[in-house]
Amino acid sequence: LDGYFHEALSHCTLCPHECGADRRAGRKGFCLAGDRLQIYRYGGHHGEEPPISGSEGSGTVFFSRCTLRCIYCQNYPWSQEGEGNICEVDDLVAIFRDLKQASCHNINLVSPTPWLPMIVEAVNSVRALGVHLPVVYNTSGYERAETLCRIEDLVDVYLTDLRYADSRSALEGSGAADYTAAARAAIREMWRQKGSLVVDSEGTARKGVIVRILVLPGREDEACASLEWLADEFGPQVPVSVMSQYTPAYKARGMPGWTEPVSRKEYDRVVELFETLGFEHGWMQDPGNTPEELLGFNMKQEYEKETSQ
Numbered sequence: 001l002d003g004y005f006h007e008a009l010s011h012c013t014l015c016p017h018e019c020g021a022d023r024r025a026g027r028k029g030f031c032l033a034g035d036r037l038q039i040y041r042y043g044g045h046h047g048e049e050p051p052i053s054g055s056e057g058s059g060t061v062f063f064s065r066c067t068l069r070c071i072y073c074q075n076y077p078w079s080q081e082g083e084g085n086i087c088e089v090d091d092l093v094a095i096f097r098d099l100k101q102a103s104c105h106n107i108n109l110v111s112p113t114p115w116l117p118m119i120v121e122a123v124n125s126v127r128a129l130g131v132h133l134p135v136v137y138n139t140s141g142y143e144r145a146e147t148l149c150r151i152e153d154l155v156d157v158y159l160t161d162l163r164y165a166d167s168r169s170a171l172e173g174s175g176a177a178d179y180t181a182a183a184r185a186a187i188r189e190m191w192r193q194k195g196s197l198v199v200d201s202e203g204t205a206r207k208g209v210i211v212r213i214l215v216l217p218g219r220e221d222e223a224c225a226s227l228e229w230l231a232d233e234f235g236p237q238v239p240v241s242v243m244s245q246y247t248p249a250y251k252a253r254g255m256p257g258w259t260e261p262v263s264r265k266e267y268d269r270v271v272e273l274f275e276t277l278g279f280e281h282g283w284m285q286d287p288g289n290t291p292e293e294l295l296g297f298n299m300k301q302e303y304e305k306e307t308s309q
């Protein structure tokens with residue numbers, strides 16, 4: 001194991017919080033992850049962007065804990081409240097093999113960062129056994145470029161959010177005032193490593209970066225600022241998923257300014273800018289879907305536009 005990951009559990013600086021927590025000694029950092037791998041559930045998932053879900057589904061592994069504290073988190077029972085099973089690296093290897101057997105197109109690691117030391121070991125082991133699937137790093141975007149540098153060979157596709165362009169929103173919504181600077185630096189590193197999306201003959205992703213813009217209520221200006229930044233920084237070939245699925249879940253139900261879903265008007269304004277900036281690859285959700293349709297493990301997203309592939 002790379003020394004960086006070997007040391008990480010004794011002095012954790014895996015994410016931008018850089019808590020320095022000695023997780024091996026029972027100390028907890030911001031994410032509250034311990035020193036034993038914890039997984040909530042795994043399985044084939046059809047609710048991601050079409051190149052990730054493909055026809056057979058994405059082999060999704062939901063890890064417990066998270067480096068952010070989003071007040072609207074739909075996954076809060078495991079991301080915030082720590083539900084999940086303690087696992088060994090070998091269990092994760094077995095999960096990867098199961099997902100391969102189930103014909104999933106990829107291994108989709110959801111909020112993996114606190115568990116990278118164990119994940120690196122498990123991916124190396126499963127590859128040594130001859131099991132090869134593209135690895136999708138499915139992240140909030142709150143990542144340290146220094147950590148991403150060390151997983152260049154492990155990851156094939158970065159599926160990342162870019163949620164905020166304002167530190168007050170980032171602090172209120174997710175407990176991380178430095179989110180925008182961190183996520184932008186992280187996306188630069190992701191793009192340096194992987195570039196635009198490469199798909200196979202069936203249109204499923206082999207390599208690349210997809211950036212998700214989650215439109216937040218009353219904050220469509222921030223989504224627009226993120227789109228402008230992406231266009232300036234990487235040009236129109238960066239694949240973008242514009243998401244309308246914000247739902248006031250968890251603590252957001254009682255938080256002024258966060259209690260409403262995103263309106264069609266707010267969402268359409270972001271889509272309009274997406275068109276104006278000339279992005280070549282992207283997906284939209286249908287903001288007309290009910291919260292029930294947009295929530296849940298087996299949700300189906302309706303994409304109105306698909307210009308890639």
Ligand code: SF4
Nearest residue numbers: 012015018019029031
């Ligand atoms: S992964 Fe957790 S413990 Fe490590 S730096 Fe981030 S928040 Fe702190």
